[in-house]
Amino acid sequence: MHPYRTHTCGELRASHAGSTVRLSGWVHRKRDHGHLLFLDLRDHYGITQCVIDTSSPLFAVATGARPESVVTITGTVVIRSPDTVNAQLPTGEVELRIEDLAIDSMADILPLQVAGDADLGEDVRLRYRFLDLRREKMQRNILLRSQVIASIRRRMVEAGFVEFQTPILTASSPEGARDYLVPSRQHPGKFYALPQAPQQFKQLLMASGFDRYFQIAPCFRDEDARADRSPGEFYQLDFEMAFATQEDVFAAIEPVLHDVFVEFGSGRQVTPPPFPRIPYAESMLRYGNDKPDLRNPLVITDVTDAFRGGGFGLFARAIEAGAVVRAVAAPGAASKPRAFFDKLNDWARAEGAGGLGYIIFAGGETKGPIAKNLEPARIARLQEVTEVSDGGAVFFVCGKEAEAGKFAGVVRERLCDELGLREADAFRFLWVVDFPFYERNPETGQIEFSHNPFSMPQGGLQALESMDPLAIRAFQYDIVCNGIELSSGAIRNHRPDVMIKAFAIAGYGEDEVQRRFGGLFNAFRYGAPPHGGCAPGIDRIVMMLANEPNIREIIAFPMNQQAQDLLMGAPAEVEPTRLRELHLRLDLPKPKAVGANRGDAGG
Numbered sequence: 001m002h003p004y005r006t007h008t009c010g011e012l013r014a015s016h017a018g019s020t021v022r023l024s025g026w027v028h029r030k031r032d033h034g035h036l037l038f039l040d041l042r043d044h045y046g047i048t049q050c051v052i053d054t055s056s057p058l059f060a061v062a063t064g065a066r067p068e069s070v071v072t073i074t075g076t077v078v079i080r081s082p083d084t085v086n087a088q089l090p091t092g093e094v095e096l097r098i099e100d101l102a103i104d105s106m107a108d109i110l111p112l113q114v115a116g117d118a119d120l121g122e123d124v125r126l127r128y129r130f131l132d133l134r135r136e137k138m139q140r141n142i143l144l145r146s147q148v149i150a151s152i153r154r155r156m157v158e159a160g161f162v163e164f165q166t167p168i169l170t171a172s173s174p175e176g177a178r179d180y181l182v183p184s185r186q187h188p189g190k191f192y193a194l195p196q197a198p199q200q201f202k203q204l205l206m207a208s209g210f211d212r213y214f215q216i217a218p219c220f221r222d223e224d225a226r227a228d229r230s231p232g233e234f235y236q237l238d239f240e241m242a243f244a245t246q247e248d249v250f251a252a253i254e255p256v257l258h259d260v261f262v263e264f265g266s267g268r269q270v271t272p273p274p275f276p277r278i279p280y281a282e283s284m285l286r287y288g289n290d291k292p293d294l295r296n297p298l299v300i301t302d303v304t305d306a307f308r309g310g311g312f313g314l315f316a317r318a319i320e321a322g323a324v325v326r327a328v329a330a331p332g333a334a335s336k337p338r339a340f341f342d343k344l345n346d347w348a349r350a351e352g353a354g355g356l357g358y359i360i361f362a363g364g365e366t367k368g369p370i371a372k373n374l375e376p377a378r379i380a381r382l383q384e385v386t387e388v389s390d391g392g393a394v395f396f397v398c399g400k401e402a403e404a405g406k407f408a409g410v411v412r413e414r415l416c417d418e419l420g421l422r423e424a425d426a427f428r429f430l431w432v433v434d435f436p437f438y439e440r441n442p443e444t445g446q447i448e449f450s451h452n453p454f455s456m457p458q459g460g461l462q463a464l465e466s467m468d469p470l471a472i473r474a475f476q477y478d479i480v481c482n483g484i485e486l487s488s489g490a491i492r493n494h495r496p497d498v499m500i501k502a503f504a505i506a507g508y509g510e511d512e513v514q515r516r517f518g519g520l521f522n523a524f525r526y527g528a529p530p531h532g533g534c535a536p537g538i539d540r541i542v543m544m545l546a547n548e549p550n551i552r553e554i555i556a557f558p559m560n561q562q563a564q565d566l567l568m569g570a571p572a573e574v575e576p577t578r579l580r581e582l583h584l585r586l587d588l589p590k591p592k593a594v595g596a597n598r599g600d601a602g603g
Helices: 059-064 122-127 136-158 199-207 246-264 280-287 313-320 338-350 369-373 376-386 401-418 460-466 496-505 510-516 518-525 538-545 576-581
Strands: 020-032 036-043 046-053 070-079 094-105 180-183 191-194 212-221 232-242 277-279 300-302 324-330 357-362 365-367 393-399 429-433 438-440 447-449 476-481 484-491 531-534
Touching (some): 020 094, 036 070, 036 094, 046 059, 059 094, 136 212, 136 232, 136 538, 199 212, 199 232, 199 518, 199 531, 232 246, 246 476, 246 531, 246 538, 277 280, 280 300, 280 401, 280 429, 313 324, 313 393, 324 376, 338 357, 338 401, 357 369, 357 376, 376 393, 393 401, 460 496, 484 538, 496 510, 496 518, 510 518
Parallel strands (some): 046 094, 277 429
Antiparallel strands (some): 020 036, 020 070, 036 046, 070 094, 180 191, 212 232, 232 531, 300 324, 324 393, 357 365, 357 393, 429 476, 438 447, 476 484, 484 531
């Protein structure tokens, strides 16, 4: 007999009754019934109930085994009586009569319980992550992640993509976030950067003659944590295609994403390919952001003209000063009590808006402060433009274009949830396309790349030489699902003359371009194919499939929100000898004086 196990803890069934077996695992839970001790034994595969009575010489040993101790149990499989069958367990028809028990590793008193759902907070969970990972939900999530990656890898290979690995130690690149820097011992004063993405390398692979590349790529960005973004590192399905148009990229990745979400989506509906394409400008107008949740049926409408010069003076005067008015029609809202509208108005003020105006359409009549001061013809025009039916209401946001559009997007989401309109059990995909190539920095006034500096501008060199930079659109696209951006991608620039001109508009001289991106620039000089790709985020995909609100629930060893690894103690101080080897001297910020910035709160 094997020294540790003949079966797993999730394997035994009624057909094994009468067999002598050996199991090894963790003591999940113990229940003392006086003359009987029940011990639930858990391993990676499941739980088996084991039982021992007081007549056994091993009873004291079993009693002394603390929860999470690792034990090996040998015994006979017996059928449970009908009234003790546990239908919640696959092994629930049987139990193991303990005939031999050895403690392989005794556990100390636990800082957190593995059995049960008690949550002692993120810091405790991450400090003792090896215990947290033993929990059923965490085991399920991490296994799901592995299965999703395996499925994606298989589907990409079947689609003709070849897996490559790109360097981890590389040069800094303007990807839009801070680099993690690694000092070089052999080259004093110089630093490697951990890649924010394999952007330049995958383009170099295309210039090297490979046709379809992919990689489950680790990426590193020194940025703050969010619920859908882990600080430090993340993984993405990075892929690139030679001689490809934007539609070719879409056609390649849509079946992969669709089939993975169907495979692991637990019956939830998934948008079939081809996914909808929504231009960036339309997305900003109709949804108030560039990652709309299409489960929300509400849309935003521009109704500025309906209020221009009209009787509702507050909006009319604001429009004369350059404001716009955005409207969100809410079907069925007319049946809500006055308190519903007052609560929304108070909420809007708490969000920093002046309030939330509205018109109610009910029984052929209109109600609300705006309706009392606006001409009937204008009200009729509003009803026509917003397509609100009788029994609905229209809510209005007035302000400068950017602010009004953004807040209207927030109002759209709030109304959807208040009215219970969001589609349930569905994954709704779309592409946001035609992003602006440049944007103006609001603080410096400088023209900057708005998305990806290595993208091809629509219109190519001619557009760069003849158009207002802020009017140029790029072959850039985001894939969005349920309001979460899964990926950014682009058809890449593959010409050195376009690269020089594009960077010049953003303030980079040709010498700096060649210095910072010399590898890519030189590759373009010697013949590079048109190419493009995308990089859906693995972490976010798994988070959605697991129906988890926080990305740290699907990563085995994540950092906390302060970018600390509490389990391994990183980041950590470095010995002075190591700093000398690296030719580094610390210039740390001075600690604040005791009592500084204490304020006047008192108490």
